[in-house]
Amino acid sequence: xxxxxxxISDVAREAGVSPSTASVVFSGKTPVSDATRARVLEAxxxxxxxxxxxxxxxxxxxxxGIVGVVFEEHLGTAFLDxxxxxxxxxxxxxMAPLGAGLLLLRDRESVGTGATLMTAPLDAAVLxxxxxxxxxxxxxxxxxxxxxxxxEGDAGVGIPRIGLDNREAQRQAARHLRAHGHTRVAVAxxxxxxxWTRGWIPDDADVTIDVTRERLQGARDVYPDAAAYAAAGSFxxxxxxxxxxxxxxxxxxxxxxxxQSDLLAAGVIRAAEEAGLRVPEDVSITGFDGIVxxxxxxxxxxxxxxxxxDKGRAAGLAVTAMLDGGEAASxxxxxxxxxxxxxxxxxxxxSVEPGANGTAARPR
Amino acid sequence: xxxxxxxISDVAREAGVSPSTASVVFSGKTPVSDATRARVLEAxxxxxxxxxxxxxxxxxxxxxGIVGVVFEEHLGTAFLDxxxxxxxxxxxxxMAPLGAGLLLLRDRESVGTGATLMTAPLDAAVLxxxxxxxxxxxxxxxxxxxxxxxxEGDAGVGIPRIGLDNREAQRQAARHLRAHGHTRVAVAxxxxxxxWTRGWIPDDADVTIDVTRERLQGARDVYPDAAAYAAAGSFxxxxxxxxxxxxxxxxxxxxxxxxQSDLLAAGVIRAAEEAGLRVPEDVSITGFDGIVxxxxxxxxxxxxxxxxxDKGRAAGLAVTAMLDGGEAASxxxxxxxxxxxxxxxxxxxxSVEPGANGTAARPR
DNA sequence: TTGTAAGCGTTATCAG
DNA sequence: CTGATAACGCTTACAA
Numbered sequence: 085x086x087x088x089x090x091x092i093s094d095v096a097r098e099a100g101v102s103p104s105t106a107s108v109v110f111s112g113k114t115p116v117s118d119a120t121r122a123r124v125l126e127a128x129x130x131x132x133x134x135x136x137x138x139x140x141x142x143x144x145x146x147x148x149g150i151v152g153v154v155f156e157e158h159l160g161t162a163f164l165d166x167x168x169x170x171x172x173x174x175x176x177x178x179m180a181p182l183g184a185g186l187l188l189l190r191d192r193e194s195v196g197t198g199a200t201l202m203t204a205p206l207d208a209a210v211l212x213x214x215x216x217x218x219x220x221x222x223x224x225x226x227x228x229x230x231x232x233x234x235x236e237g238d239a240g241v242g243i244p245r246i247g248l249d250n251r252e253a254q255r256q257a258a259r260h261l262r263a264h265g266h267t268r269v270a271v272a273x274x275x276x277x278x279x280w281t282r283g284w285i286p287d288d289a290d291v292t293i294d295v296t297r298e299r300l301q302g303a304r305d306v307y308p309d310a311a312a313y314a315a316a317g318s319f320x321x322x323x324x325x326x327x328x329x330x331x332x333x334x335x336x337x338x339x340x341x342x343x344q345s346d347l348l349a350a351g352v353i354r355a356a357e358e359a360g361l362r363v364p365e366d367v368s369i370t371g372f373d374g375i376v377x378x379x380x381x382x383x384x385x386x387x388x389x390x391x392x393x394d395k396g397r398a399a400g401l402a403v404t405a406m407l408d409g410g411e412a413a414s415x416x417x418x419x420x421x422x423x424x425x426x427x428x429x430x431x432x433x434x435s436v437e438p439g440a441n442g443t444a445a446r447p448r
Numbered sequence: 449x450x451x452x453x454x455x456i457s458d459v460a461r462e463a464g465v466s467p468s469t470a471s472v473v474f475s476g477k478t479p480v481s482d483a484t485r486a487r488v489l490e491a492x493x494x495x496x497x498x499x500x501x502x503x504x505x506x507x508x509x510x511x512x513g514i515v516g517v518v519f520e521e522h523l524g525t526a527f528l529d530x531x532x533x534x535x536x537x538x539x540x541x542x543m544a545p546l547g548a549g550l551l552l553l554r555d556r557e558s559v560g561t562g563a564t565l566m567t568a569p570l571d572a573a574v575l576x577x578x579x580x581x582x583x584x585x586x587x588x589x590x591x592x593x594x595x596x597x598x599x600e601g602d603a604g605v606g607i608p609r610i611g612l613d614n615r616e617a618q619r620q621a622a623r624h625l626r627a628h629g630h631t632r633v634a635v636a637x638x639x640x641x642x643x644w645t646r647g648w649i650p651d652d653a654d655v656t657i658d659v660t661r662e663r664l665q666g667a668r669d670v671y672p673d674a675a676a677y678a679a680a681g682s683f684x685x686x687x688x689x690x691x692x693x694x695x696x697x698x699x700x701x702x703x704x705x706x707x708q709s710d711l712l713a714a715g716v717i718r719a720a721e722e723a724g725l726r727v728p729e730d731v732s733i734t735g736f737d738g739i740v741x742x743x744x745x746x747x748x749x750x751x752x753x754x755x756x757x758d759k760g761r762a763a764g765l766a767v768t769a770m771l772d773g774g775e776a777a778s779x780x781x782x783x784x785x786x787x788x789x790x791x792x793x794x795x796x797x798x799s800v801e802p803g804a805n806g807t808a809a810r811p812r
Numbered sequence: 813t814t815g816t817a818a819g820c821g822t823t824a825t826c827a828g
Numbered sequence: 829c830t831g832a833t834a835a836c837g838c839t840t841a842c843a844a
Contacts, residue, residue, distance in 0.1 A: 089593060091837055102815045107839060114840095117813060134591045138569040139512060140837035143503040143820050149567065150514075150551065158544070163537050169527045176522070176552070185568055187514065188540070188550045203513060204549055205502040205569060227498045229453060381745045455821055466831040471823055481829060504821035507836050 090131040099127035110136055148205040151179060151403060154189045156213045156278060157317075162188075165318055166375040167345075168212065170392035171235065175210065177393075178400020182407070184208075206230055208403045213237050213293065231406035233399045237294045244402045245414040246395050250295055253388040253419035254302025254342070257370040260386070260421065261340045262306055265430035266368060270338040271303050271312035272326040272348045282325055285312045299344045299372065315348055320377075323351020324358075331359040331367075339367055339430045346371035346387055350380050353426065364428035374422060384424035391417050454495040463491035474500055512569040515543060515767060518553045518585075520577045520642055520657075521681070526552075529682055530739040531709075532576065534756035535599065539574065541757075542764020546771065548572075570594055572767045577601050577657065595770035597763045601658045608766045609778040610759050614659055617752045617783035618666025621706055621734040624750070624785065626670055629794035630704040630732060635667050635676035636690040636716050638708045646689055649676045663708045663736065679712055684741075687715020688722075695723040695731075703731055703794045710735035710751055714744050717790065728792035738786060748788035755781050 096106035101120060108114045109124040116124075127133075142148040153175065155162040162168045176186060189201055201209065202224050208231040211222065222239055225232055232239065235246040261269060276285055277292040291297035296314065303310055313329050315322035323343060330352070331337055341356075343349035349371030353363050361367045363383065371377075374389025395417055402412035460470035465484055472478045473488040480488075491497075506512045517539065519526045526532045540550060553565055565573065565585045572595040575586065586603055589596055596603065599610040625633060640649055641656040655661040660678065667674055677693050679686035687707060694716070695701055705720075707713035713735030717727050725731045727747065735741075738753025759781055766776035 092839095093837080103837095104816075104839075105814055108814090111839080115813070120814080132591055134588045135566055136839090137507075137837055138567050139503065139507040139510070140820090141567075141839075142569055143501075143507045143822085144837080144839045146503075146820075148503060148569065150569075152549075158540070163527075163533045163540070169533065173527050176527070180522070183564075185516075185564075186552045188552065200547075200549075202499055203502050203505075205506055205512065205514075224498045227496055376743065379740065379745060381743060456823095457821075467821090468823070468825095468832080469830055471821095472830085475823075477823085479829065484830080500823085501821055504836090505823075507820085507838090508822045508824080510836075 090128075090133040092133070092136060094131055095124060095128045095133045098131055099124045107136070142205055147207055149184050150187050150204070150206055151184045152187045152189050152201060152204055152206040152209040154201055154209060154211045156190075158190065161317065162212075165347075167318075167373050167390070167392045170375075171212070171396035171399075174393035174396025174398075175400045176396075178397045178404065182400075182404050201225055202228075208232070208407055210235060210399050210403060211237065211239065213295070231403060231412075233402045233406070233412065235395055235399050244406075244412040245416075246398045246402070247414065247416040248295075248390055248395070249416055249418050250298035251302040251305070253390075253421070254299040254344075254372065255305045256302075256419075256421045257342055257372070257386070257388060258303050258306035260423075260427065261342070261368060261370065261430075264368065264428065265432075266338075266340040267430065268336075268338045269303075269307045269310045269340045269342060270330045271300060271310050272323055272330065272341055272343040272352050273300055273312045273314040274318055274344045274348070275316055276314045280314060280316060282316050282322070282329075283314060284329070285314050296344065303342045310342070318345040318347045320347050320351040320354070323348035324354050325351070327352035327355020328358070331355055331361065334359075337361075337367070340427070341367065341369045343369060343371050346373045346375050346377050346385055349385050349387070349426070350377045350383075353380070353383060364426050366431055368427035368430070370427060372419075374420070383426050385422075386424040386427040387422055388419035389422050390419045454492075454497040456497070456500060458495055459488060459492045459497045462495055463488045471500070506569055511571055513548050514551050514568070514570055515548045516551045516553050516565060516568055516570040516573040518565055518573060518575045520554075522554065525681065526576075529711075531682075531737050531754070531756045534739075535576070535760035535763075538757035538760025538762075539764045540760075542761045542768065546764075546768050565589055566592075572596070572771055574599060574763050574767060575601065575603065577659065595767060595776075597766045597770070597776065599759055599763050608770075608776040609780075610762045610766070611778065611780040612659075612754055612759070613780055613782050614662035615666040615669070617754075617785070618663040618706070618708075618736065619669045620666075620783075620785045621736070621750070621752060622667050622670035624787070624791065625704045625706070625732060625734065625794075628732065628792065630702075631794065632700075632702045633667070633671045633674045633704045633706060634694045634702040635664060635674050636687055636694065636705055636707040636712045637664055637676045637678040638682055638712070639680055640678045644678060644680060646680050646686070646693075647678065648693070649678050660708065667706045674706070682709040682711045684711050684715040684718070687712035688718050689715070691716035691719020692722070695719055695725065698723075701725075701731070704791070705731065705733045707733060707735050710737045710739050710741050710749055713749050713751070713790070714741045714747075717744070717747060728790050730795055732791035732794070734791060736783075738784070747790050749786075750788040750791040751786055752783040753786050754783045 092106050093103045096103040106124050109121050211234045213236050233244045274296040313326045315326045341352050343352050356363050356367050371385040371387035374387050398415050405412045456470050457467045460467040470488050473485050575598045577600050597608045638660040677690045679690045705716050707716050720727050720731050735749040735751035738751050762779050769776045
């Protein structure tokens, strides 16, 4: 028990062969006579040797068989997000033939001795989202010479990017609302930056999370003055909180809310109900993502369906290509607009009400 | 570009210090004078050195900062299962203070050069489920001297086990049905073994997946002859397929179905509707897990709520303890029975119908 | 088909 | 506080 673990040299000695021969028996890289193989295997089991130490092998070969998947948020949180989940699904799919393991990593520096983007033995990395924080680590990884792919976020030139037409897609939703006569519109946004806590987005805010910024731009392409309340995350409860704020000023309610995710939209719907507003008669609400939201029936969100799994698959393929020494190109996926039953014509009474100024009033 | 990547020795030489000193600058294990540190850091950045190679460090230290999470199934599939997701959530939670990365692994030998339970540089492993297949790898890992914790499954003595009172819990559901007068009951089961394809479970079947076996035992503690149709996985569509089979023989329909997961139950409900049966008037259906099932409204499953996240957290704590050289004990969590609106009194007409023999007839 | 030898890049130990 | 030395355990040209 307290004795040192057997090494391949021990096995070789026991079997009466050289270390290299023993190594070859395990790796199968070179033909070995059946007799020798048998002898080595026997010696191995006699010594309780279960195969090469991955750490040593990894050092020697320069490959670990591990691909890092870096999230900006707490890992547990990432699993709660259906979009991320679908993305991982696609990614795992695409990595399967390569057989590489996926190492889940958080961007935030971990306290202990643990694995981080910089300290983990990675062959490649997939960055999910790309806040400023992440961007730092990115430079380090790039410098380390590890192939990197970024999903949802910009990582600078030379880094393949799996994107989404966030701005254009969100614009579609906004246009849909405008076509239905909505003039007073508010946005329920995703977080503005890492560590953001709920609140109205100030005019001068520096929106560092790309998804948030791009979707907001899309909304404002149509409603330039739309006020935006940013939640602390993509959750129903956060949407509820955002919705309460948005509907708080009864005199100046928007007739439509553009939520930046389906989960937020679900929360906003609840907030509307709480405020005694009917959806879509009194207020129209759009989502984003096209996931199935639990317990939202009988509502079906008007939303933008994004190909989340395809994004993951594309990331996996890009990684595979780069690992094979090739180049990987950036791809931008397109969302599909889907009309549900949460949007309708703007209520006439409101849209002609004096004081309506084209957008929801922005609270101070 | 084509030049070799800088090593710590290069940096040391450039800075005019010894490699060990340079190493210490990066690890911070030993005090270094500010002057030398500055010199080393400067040399490093001049050479584009971004820190110790994790592979080498890992070899030398004997720790990789990586904990493997091994699933029996295709990784993408694992993400689709809300129970697994919640479990991972809890696990990530518990690992956070330790800072270790979670490496997602599949049990099946991968084709390529990729990471497996045996070839990945792991400090510890968490096995989720434990089929026979997995049990093999387990021996290897144990032999490798890596701390192991098993969630849902038996791994033999000496291996901490995070369990669930599957049998007892399922028995509760069965007793609930019996108390409501049900005598003809069928089971919609989870897969019998890895690679299982849908079908009735033969009497002599060797049920190697523990969860399936234990829950089946619980059901049969009350309904010894209940026929069981095992799905190929925990999905609504699989439940639908199972339900169709179970309700196929109109003359000999069960009045209740015990599904081994909520997702299966949801599918069975759909099958019942398809067959023109009302739930719960004509047929009662129980689930297992206590997750929220999409689009199941207005049904609320009668089910057994399991503390999935707690299981993950417990696994994480056990791993942490073992990594600290301590011992970790096994824990068994308890499910809570929750009555929904999918179970009711057995329909009288059927339960006294001639030919009713106390259980659903078992097809050949 | 098998053996020899030279690292892979770090870090622990211990002496200065 | 700094430096020399010796592993860590394996792989892979290359030689035999």
